[in-house]
Amino acid sequence: MTNTFRSFSDAARAMNEVRMNDSVLNIDAETQQTYDGAFVESSEMAKLTVFNAPEKLDMPDPEMAAAAVDLMLRTVFDVTRDTRMEEFAADIAWGIVNSFHMVTKRIEGREDDAARKLKDMVEAYDPSEIYAVELEDTQLLCQTLEGCAEAMRCMRDHAGEVFRVETGRPFNTIRGSRVSSKLTASxxxxxxxxxxxxxxxxxxxxxxxxxxxxxxxxxxxxxxxxxxxxxxxxxxxxxxxxxxxxxxxxxxxxxxxxxxxxxxxxxxxxxxxxxxxxxxxxxxxxxxxxxxxxxxxxxxxxxxxxxxxxxxxxxxxxxxxxxxxxxxxxxxxxxxxx
Missing domain, CATH: 3.40.50.450 (Rossmann fold)
Known part of the structure; x- marks a missing residue:
């Protein structure tokens, strides 16, 4: 039987149901606990850029996120196993993990920029209402980006751990640092x-x-x-x-x-x-x-x-x-x- 989905959200929900009902995905309790700690909403409102107004946006469901990452990586290896394409699976999987890593670095860069702006504003205090609103928005921007970066690090590290289990070698970036969550070593x-x-x-x-x-x-x-x-x-x-x-x-x-x-x-x-x-x-x-x-x-x-x-x-x-x-x-x- 072939299932069709109208959106990625529908597919993620279906994968989560498979995980809950059939336990085919290898999400251990410690990994799920790490996801639960990373996908935390520090505020009811979220702000992702200096141009956008604050919005009421939820974080993704941590169980669905863990299931999606696990299935994404393992499917690459399962589909190619014992075929002439098997030797290329590690390269494809490395690219997926590295995509998580590169997006993580971009979010961290935006977070650093927002933190610098916040520091400058604090040092140049202005009692005006405009200043107070901008300061509050900048604080919310920092908090939102910090939470997104932590969630993305969690997914990257989980993907890297699946890569290590399947290939026998750790995921390493070509250059630069990989600061880790609790899932893998930095x-x-x-x-x-x-x-x-x-x-x-x-x-x-x-x-x-x-x-x-x-x-x-x-x-x-x-x-x-x-x-x-x-x-x-x-x-x-x-x-x-x-x-x-x-x-x-x-x-x-x-x-x-x-x-x-x-x-x-x-x-x-x-x-x-x-x-x-x-x-x-x-x-x-x-x-x-x-x-x-x-x-x-x-x-x-x-x-x-x-x-x-x-x-x-x-x-x-x-x-x-x-x-x-x-x-x-x-x-x-x-x-x-x-």
Whole structure:
């Protein structure tokens, strides 16, 4: 039987009924609780731009939102599973999660603009009625955008968690930070981290906690030994922040996957390409300057050798993993052919 819907709202309601009646969607209680906390109306009225008058607008239903995000992502993988299109599912799903991320960043930018305007107005107090109305509208704009940003972060993080479960690797943006809700670990770009520390900005962009530094080559397959060692370190240092050299494959990607699965904040110290061939070595200096309490290095290139030397010089306890000590690589599964 094929169902047809006149609108996306009708489709969302139907998906929610399926969820309630058949439990086919994987929405656990903790995830739903996070949605309930994110989709909160701080005011009966809402204002989304400086040009629009306040309106009485509700937030989306949190259960329907959770069901829609879950179904959206999982359908991509279910439809393509065991077909010649399966290898492209992760790319499509990444694009969906990244769309949530980009919209989140735009809302946060608008919220920042509104907050700056509010700060300027407070500092330039005017007793007039026009000022009072504009101040009230600006406060409502800030509150509305803050609530929308929190709800969008919640959906993005839920989509990212579905992506991680289906692909085995965490969702990472191409550049910049991803400050997270409770659903997943935050991923902080190194430049944002250093700027936040210098300016004493919010905890989300300058996570506090003992730093464990990590660097590895781009060729690495044995994730189990790295997961085991990182688990050991986390048991000793529960509040650790993992700082990596930010590569998207190899050992750094394994470390990022571990951080995502363990809800550990991750700082990716990316290359400053303007420094040319010296960039990777200067990045090692920046990591060493953050005074990590422990470090892990996986054999790779001269960059990893330099990383290990600088950690030892700084007196940082160092765990070294060599390529030859990895477990044998599992044979690749044979692809299906028509």
């Amino acid at each position: 991923v902080i770009d190194g430049k944002d981290y250093l700027a936040a520390r210098a300016a004493k900005r919010r905890e989300e962009h300058a996570p506090t906690g003992p730093i464990v530094a990590f660097s590895g080559g781009q060729v690495w397959h044995d994730h189990e030994q790295l997961f085991d060692r990182l688990d050991q370190i986390k048991r000793r240092i529960p509040a650790m922040v993992l700082m990596t050299t930010g590569m998207n494959k190899g050992a750094d990607a394994v470390a990022a996957a571990w951080a995502s699965s363990r809800q550990v904040k991750l700082v990716r110290m990316m290359l400053e390409t303007r420094y040319g061939p010296k960039a990777a070595f200067l990045r090692n200096d920046r990591i060493a300057n953050q005074r990590p309490v422990e470090a892990i290095v996986c054999e790779g290139s001269g960059v990893q050798s330099d990383f290990a030397r600088k950690m030892r010089t700084a007196g940082v306890p160092l765990h070294v993993f060599r390529l030859a000590e990895q477990a044998p690589m599992a044979p690749a599964a044979r692809s299906r052919r028509a």
